[in-house]
Amino acid sequence: DAKTTQPNSMESNEEEPVHLPCNHSTISGTDYIHWYRQLPSQGPEYVIHGLTSNVNNRMASLAIAEDRKSSTLILHRATLRDAAVYYCILRDGLEDMRFGAGTRLTVKP
C-alpha cells in the first residue's frame, strides 16, 4: 500500500492560514489523495480530495505537487472549530482507507 507521512502536530493562530503537509513519495498514477479530519469524540469527516490538479471547496484547498509526491491541505482562515486530527490518505479503487496517525492541529485564540 502507498503510504503517507505527516507531521505529528502543528499549531496555528485563529484567523490565520494553515498549511498541512503530506508526503507520499510512492504514490501511483491511479491513487487519489484524500483528506479527512476527526474532531474530538466524533467520527472522521471528509475534507477534500484530488488526483492531479489543485482543488478548492468550501472547507479548504488542496495543492498537489507537480510530481504528485506531496500535497498540502490549506485552511484559509483557521477557526477554533478547525482543531482536529487531519489525515492524508491515498486511495486507488475499491480499497478501504488506510489511516495513519495524522496531524493534530491546535488552533490558538
Add this chain to the structure above:
Amino acid sequence: GAGVSQSPRYKVAKRGQDVALRCDPISGHVSLFWYQQALGQGPEFLTYFQNEAQLDKSGLPSDRFFAERPEGSVSTLKIQRTQQEDSAVYLCASSLAGQAYNEQFFGPGTRLTVL
C-alpha cells in the same frame, strides 16, 4: 437526510462476553466499512461490504470478530468472547460506491470498554 448512525454509542462488557454493534448507513449507500480506532491512533480497517457481499475482511483481528450485512443495508459487527485488547472505538462508514473518489461518511462510533 440522516447520516450514518451507530448503536449503542457506549458499551461496557465483561471479559468473555459477546457484543453486537449496529450500523445504519445512509439510505442508498452501496458500500459499508468498519474500522477500529484505539486510543490516540488513527482508525484501522476491519472489513468492507458492497451491498450484502463482504468483499474484504482482511482487517478482522481474529476469528472472534464477525460482521454481516444480510440485506445490504444495516450491518452488525459481532465480537465473541471479548478481550481487554478489544477496547476501542468502532467506526462505521458508508459511501455511494467503492470508487476511489467517493467520499466516506462516518458514524459517531461505538466506544467499547472491556473490563
